[in-house]
Amino acid sequence: MVTGAERTVTVCLVFLLLLTLTVGAFAAYNPGTYVAEVRGHNGPIKVSTTFGSDAITSVEVLEHKETAGVADPAIERLPRQIVEHQALGLDTVSGATITSYAILAGVSSCVKQAGGDVDALRAKVIKETPGPRITKTADVVIVGAGGAGIAAAMSAVENGASVIVIEKNASIGGNTLISGCAWNAANPALSSQTPAAAGLNQKLQSFLEMEETELPPEFRPTLRILKEQIETYLAGDTSMMFDSVELHMIQTYLAGKRQGLDGTTIEGSFDFIEILCRKSLETQEWLKKTAGTVFRDRLGEPIGSLWKRSNGPVNKWEDFFVKPAKYITDNGGEILCEVTGKELIVEDGRVVGVEAVMADGTPMELFGTKGVVLATGGFGGNTAMVLEYNNYWSDLDPNILTTNRKEIVGEGIVMALAVGADLTGMGYTQLMPIGWADTGLLAGGGGSNVMYINQEGRRFVNEYAERDVISKAAFANGTLFYELKSLGTATTPESHVVFIADTLDEMAAKLGCDPAVLKSEVERYNSFVAQGYDPDFGKTSFTDPIEPPYMARAMKPSIHHTMGGVKIDTDCHVLNKDGKIIPGLYAAGEVTGGIHAGNRVGGNAIADIFVFGRIAGANAAKGK
Ligand SMILES: Cc1cc2nc3c(=O)[nH]c(=O)nc-3n(C[C@H](O)[C@H](O)[C@H](O)COP(=O)(O)OP(=O)(O)OC[C@H]3O[C@@H](n4cnc5c(N)ncnc54)[C@H](O)[C@@H]3O)c2cc1C
Numbered sequence: 001m002v003t004g005a006e007r008t009v010t011v012c013l014v015f016l017l018l019l020t021l022t023v024g025a026f027a028a029y030n031p032g033t034y035v036a037e038v039r040g041h042n043g044p045i046k047v048s049t050t051f052g053s054d055a056i057t058s059v060e061v062l063e064h065k066e067t068a069g070v071a072d073p074a075i076e077r078l079p080r081q082i083v084e085h086q087a088l089g090l091d092t093v094s095g096a097t098i099t100s101y102a103i104l105a106g107v108s109s110c111v112k113q114a115g116g117d118v119d120a121l122r123a124k125v126i127k128e129t130p131g132p133r134i135t136k137t138a139d140v141v142i143v144g145a146g147g148a149g150i151a152a153a154m155s156a157v158e159n160g161a162s163v164i165v166i167e168k169n170a171s172i173g174g175n176t177l178i179s180g181c182a183w184n185a186a187n188p189a190l191s192s193q194t195p196a197a198a199g200l201n202q203k204l205q206s207f208l209e210m211e212e213t214e215l216p217p218e219f220r221p222t223l224r225i226l227k228e229q230i231e232t233y234l235a236g237d238t239s240m241m242f243d244s245v246e247l248h249m250i251q252t253y254l255a256g257k258r259q260g261l262d263g264t265t266i267e268g269s270f271d272f273i274e275i276l277c278r279k280s281l282e283t284q285e286w287l288k289k290t291a292g293t294v295f296r297d298r299l300g301e302p303i304g305s306l307w308k309r310s311n312g313p314v315n316k317w318e319d320f321f322v323k324p325a326k327y328i329t330d331n332g333g334e335i336l337c338e339v340t341g342k343e344l345i346v347e348d349g350r351v352v353g354v355e356a357v358m359a360d361g362t363p364m365e366l367f368g369t370k371g372v373v374l375a376t377g378g379f380g381g382n383t384a385m386v387l388e389y390n391n392y393w394s395d396l397d398p399n400i401l402t403t404n405r406k407e408i409v410g411e412g413i414v415m416a417l418a419v420g421a422d423l424t425g426m427g428y429t430q431l432m433p434i435g436w437a438d439t440g441l442l443a444g445g446g447g448s449n450v451m452y453i454n455q456e457g458r459r460f461v462n463e464y465a466e467r468d469v470i471s472k473a474a475f476a477n478g479t480l481f482y483e484l485k486s487l488g489t490a491t492t493p494e495s496h497v498v499f500i501a502d503t504l505d506e507m508a509a510k511l512g513c514d515p516a517v518l519k520s521e522v523e524r525y526n527s528f529v530a531q532g533y534d535p536d537f538g539k540t541s542f543t544d545p546i547e548p549p550y551m552a553r554a555m556k557p558s559i560h561h562t563m564g565g566v567k568i569d570t571d572c573h574v575l576n577k578d579g580k581i582i583p584g585l586y587a588a589g590e591v592t593g594g595i596h597a598g599n600r601v602g603g604n605a606i607a608d609i610f611v612f613g614r615i616a617g618a619n620a621a622k623g624k
Contacts, residue, residue, distance in 0.1 A: 027053045029114040036109035040066050041098040047106030051114045056083055059107055064099075069177050069317035070405075071099040073170035073337075078103045081126070088118065089125035094338060094359065095169025095407055130361030138162040138334070140620045141354055141368035142375055143341040143412060146174025147606065148589025149375030150324045151283075151613025152620070154290060156373075157331035161621035164366055165333065166356055168340035168407065172321055174377050175408050175590070176609065180444055181320060182302040182310035183610070184248065184603035185280035191243040194299050194308060197448055198532030201238055203540035204230045207250065218270040219253055222246050241299070243309050248277040251306050251601060255466050256563075258598025260391040260427055268597040271570050275615075276595060280607040283614055284311065291324040301446045301541070303434055304467035304602035308541075312606075339364060341411065344372060344419050344585065351419060351584035371584050371620035374574070375613060376412030378562035378590035380404035380429070386559055391427025392468075392598065401440020402559040403432050412591040416566045419585065420576045425593040426564035430600050433470035435558030437480055437497050442560070443553055448543040450485045451525050452555075454478055457513030459521050462537035468599045471557040482511060482552040484522070489544050490551050497554035507550050522546050561600050565593035571624060572616035588616035 029051035037046050043065035050058045059079035064071070074096035081090050088108060092100035108118045140156045142149045145167035156163045165172075208227055212220045226246040233242040256268040287293040294314045301308040313319030325335055338359035345353040345365065353367035379385045381404040390396055413423065433452075434443040447463035452470070454460050454477035461473035474481050484507075487500060501507035504522060508515035526545040528534040534542075566574050566587045573581040589609040596604060618624075 028055070029053060029111070029116045032114065034110040034113040035062070036106040036113070038102045038106040038109065040064055040102040041071065042066050045099070045102045045106060047103060047110065049107050049110035049114070051116070056086060056107075056111075059083060059103075061103065066099050067178060067317075069171055069173050069321055071096045074099040074103060077170075082107055085124065085126045086121070087124035087126055088121040089123060091126075093170045095171055095405070097406070128360035130358075130363070133363045133365065134358075135365050135367070136164055137367040137369065138164040139368065139370040140164075140373065140617070141166070141366045142373045142617070143354055143415075144174065144375035144377060144589070144591070145172035145335060145337075146375065146377050146589060146609065147176035147320060148377075148591070148609035148613035148616070149174075149373070150321065150328070151610045152373045152375055152586075152588055152617030153328045153333050153335070154324055155614040155617035156621040157328055157333045158290060159618050159621035161370060163328065163333035164368075165328070165335045166339040166341055166354070166366065167335065167337045170338050172325060172335060172337065173317070175380070175405055176320060176606070177316060178405060179316075179606065180302055180442070181312040181316045181606055182300055182305065182603040183280070183284065183312055183606040184305065184310050184601065185284055185607060186243045186245045186248045186277065186309055187281050187299070187311065188243060190297060190299050190311065191241040191309065194241040196238060196241045197308070197541040197543050198529065199534070199540040199542050200241070201234065202533060204234065204242060207247070215250070215253065216267070216270070219250065222249050226250055241308055243307065245277050247307065248280075248309065249273050252277060252596075252604060255306060255599050255601045256597030258392065258428065258468070260598070261394060262391055266425055266428060266598040268595065272595045275570055276604065276608055276611055279611045283607070283611045286614065287324070287610065291319075291327045293319040293323055295319075301448060302602040303432075303445060303447050304465070304470070305446070306464070306466065306601055310603035341376070341415065344415050346419055349583060351582060368584070368620070370623040371586055373572075373616045373620050374412040374416060374566065374585070374587040374591050375589045375616070376410075376415075376591045377408045378404075378565060379410030379413065380408055380559050380562050381406045382409035383559065385410050386429045386562065389426040389564065390429065392429065393431070400431075400559055401435060401556070403435055403440060403442040404559065410562075412587070413565055416574055416585070416587065416591075419582060421574050421582060421585070422567040422577045422579070423593060424564060424567040425597065428563040428598045429559060430467055430561040430563060431471040431557040432560035433467055433474055433557050434483060434553075434555045435560075437554035437556045440556070440558035443483070443555060445483065447539075448541045449489045450483050451522065451546050453482050453484055453513075453518070453521060455480060455482075455511070455513065457508060457511065457518035457521060459525055459536065462534065462539040464539050464541045465537075466599050467560070467602060474555070474557050480554060480556050483555055484546055484550060484552045486544060486547045487549040487551040488547070499552040499554075500549060501552075502549045504550065507552060511552060561596075561605060562590060563593060563596045563598065563600055565591050567594060568592050570615075571619050572612055573619070586616040586620045588612040
């Protein structure tokens with residue numbers, strides 16, 4: 001029998017229990033705004049999260065160093081989705097995976113600070129459901145929206161075609177957007193305003209001494225013209241740079257001629273090299289005129305460029321992507337992001353479209369009545385594929401890192417193969433000697449103002465040589481090496497292996513090498529800078545001596561550019577294994593092979609993608 005007093009106690013206990021449960025259920029967080037700093041792709045990201053007692057009310061990315069265009073969709077989308085779904089089990093944004101993880105990690109840290117349950121929020125997985133199949137038709141369908149795809153779309157709309165561009169990432173840009181955007185074009189107006197580096201005339205002299213028989217017959221008239229140009233230049237004022245299309249052509253040919261591990265030789269074809277070099281400046285002018293792209297109009301020389309002839313956009317996201325995309329859409333083109341091309345649709349032997357899939361799984365078929373352009377980039381983000389085809393690097397480490405975005409995996413090559421395309425140069429992959437030793441990402445910089453030293457502090461190569469020459473020398477010197485320069489000639493990036501020292505003794509201690517060796521190597525190198533002549537390794541471009549304070553960056557070669565790919569003709573038609581055109585199929589950019597042969601000149605890829613992207617788009621628009 002329950003007494004009245006006992007009943008009162010029981011009611012009170014139940015009330016208390018309910019109160020506790022209720023408060024517990026609603027007070028999921030200690031209200032307030034919490035801030036967390038996490039590591040993003042390029043550096044720290046500061047995320048703030050505001051909580052009410054029972055919900056996340058806002059998420060904001062306060063500060064970041066991520067690449068404009070690449071990370072924007074993640075920075076815009078994830079904070080919104082976290083608040084909308086009150087969940088952390090969200091998909092990362094394609095093309096911005098690291099930024100996505102960083103934002104999710106930052107919010108997780110804020111949830112913890114607010115006393116919330118991170119595991120419960122992570123367990124709430126949000127998945128979208130696919131819709132019914134979508135069919136779309138245009139004159140031209142372009143797969144991939146890096147530089148080549150964007151150039152192809154611009155020239156296709158310029159030639160009156162309706163265009164659909166599909167891009168698998170959440171944002172356009174591809175590798176082009178993370179590149180240095182150094183674009184080689186012989187530009188006498190700029191080179192005649194650019195002081196000539198010490199050593200330059202010696203290099204020019206070597207072309208005067210070159211025998212015509214060192215080149216295939218089709219290049220010999222080019223060498224003859226070049227010799228005349230050089231003689232005229234050397235007879236006049238040599239204080240400013242010399243440059244010409246012919247010099248660019250000969251350098252591109254020589255740098256590309258290489259022997260594979262199987263003993264065969266690969267070399268660039270005259271026709272491709274001539275188009276690349278002759279149309280490069282004109283294509284910059286075309287971008288200025290059509291899209292309003294603004295160039296820096298100051299010449300640069302990325303590593304392995306062999307000459308100071310690269311120009312670049314003032315702002316790569318705005319000038320190479322935002323403005324051109326506006327030109328495309330203003331002229332009736334459509335750009336669809338987060339749509340992945342899966343296979344080419346062939347009817348009666350002609351490529352007529354692309355089977356694709358949207359991020360939520362919705363199937364899509366896109367028909368291009370006049371043509372389909374593959375512009376999916378190379379396969380530098382796909383180490384397994386690089387190793388599978390490798391015919392150049394002996395003992396390539398399967399754990400080698402890459403400078404590429406991880407989405408650049410060669411899908412266009414696989415799609416083209418499936419419809420009978422021929423491939424060329426697949427075994428030749430360019431390694432970037434100055435990859436950051438810790439991440440493999442591109443460290444950037446040129447060869448004129450630096451000394452490369454091995455772990456003993458000894459200089460081991462011509463820093464102005466081709467990238468494969470430097471990478472091979474690095475492998476022969478223990479793979480890890482240091483780029484030493486005057487701090488005054490450097491921009492110091494954060495979060496990588498960088499050493500700074502006021503004296504060479506201090507630097508030697510930091511690098512773990514013998515100070516006497518380092519001092520004598522620097523002294524010797526500086527004497528070469530003063531005389532503009534390097535008897536040790538034949539360097540021919542010196543801009544700065546190595547002076548205190550010093551900076552050393554730890555470098556290792558990493559996968560950078562895949563020279564091989566789909567075989568095309570000079571109109572950008574894709575060819576089959578019999579050398580015949582596959583009707584309806586065009587390709588441009590790093591998805592193609594042959595243009596750079598066995599080794600690409602630094603700064604020639606951006607020229608390639610815009611020059612040949614433009615050609616592919618125009619020909620597809622005309623159904624040529
Ligand atoms: C870090 C770095 C720096 C570089 N710097 C320079 C430089 O300064 N100068 C120079 O000359 N070269 C440079 N290069 C090389 C140059 O950037 C590339 O060769 C060039 O950008 C390739 O352009 P692309 O348009 O062919 O391919 P990308 O720009 O890679 O674009 C290909 C696009 O296709 C998309 N795609 C792929 N598959 C599919 C699919 N199945 N469906 C839909 N879309 C798809 C990709 O997501 C990507 O957006 C650099 C490369 C790297 C990695």
